[in-house]
Amino acid sequence: MRFIPTRTHGVLDYVVGALLIVVPYVLGFADGTAAQWVPQFLGLVAIGGAMLTDYELGVMRAIPMPVHLGIDIASGVLLALSPWLFGFSDRVFWPHLLVGVMEIGAGLTTRTVPGDRVAAPGGRAL
Template identity: 40%
Template structure:
C-alpha cells in the first residue's frame, strides 16, 4: 500500500537526515565514536540522497524515485543493525535505540512511498513545448 506522496517522503527524509546528524548531541552519545559517526554519516547520506531524487521536492533530479526508495530500505536496514555491526549495542539504550528505531522508520516510510507521482511530475505537460 503506497500512500505517501514522494514530495512528503523527501521532506520527511530531509528532516530525518538532519536529526540523525544532530542525534549524538540530542541523545547524548557523542562520546561513543562508532554510534556518533554512524548517525552522522548515515544522516548525510540520507540528506544527499533526498536532494537528488526525481521527487517534486528535490532540487537535483538524478535518481529515479523507485530506485531511491530501495536505497532508503537498504540505508534503513544498515542503520537499524548498526549497533550490532559496529559494536555499540551493549551501551546504554540512549546510544543504540535511536539507530534501531530510526532505521525501522526509514524502512517503513520508504515502503509506503508512491513512486508514480515523481515520474508524473517530470513528464512534460500536454500543450507545452521543449526547447531543442
C-alpha cells in the same frame, strides 16, 4: 500498499537527515565512535540523496524514485542493525533501531511516482 506521497517523503528525507546528524549530540552519544558516525553519515546520505532525487523536493532530479526508496531501505537496515554490527549496543541502540525501522517502513510505503507526474484519467498530467 504505497500511500505516502513523494512530497511528504521528501520532507521526511530532509528532516530525518538533519535529525540523524544532530541526535548524537542531543542524546549524549557523540563520542567519536560508530555510535555517532553511522547516523551522521546516513543523515548526510539522506540529505544528499534527497537533493538528487527525481521528486518534488529534489534539486537535480537525477535519481529515480524507486532507486531512492531502495537506498532508503538499505540505509534503514544498516542503521537499525548498526549497534550490533559495530559493537555499541551495550551503550546505545534505541535511536538507531527506531529510526532505521521507520526508514524501512517509509521506503516500503512511499509512492514510486512523484505527485507532479501522476496522470489524470484522460492521460494528461495533473
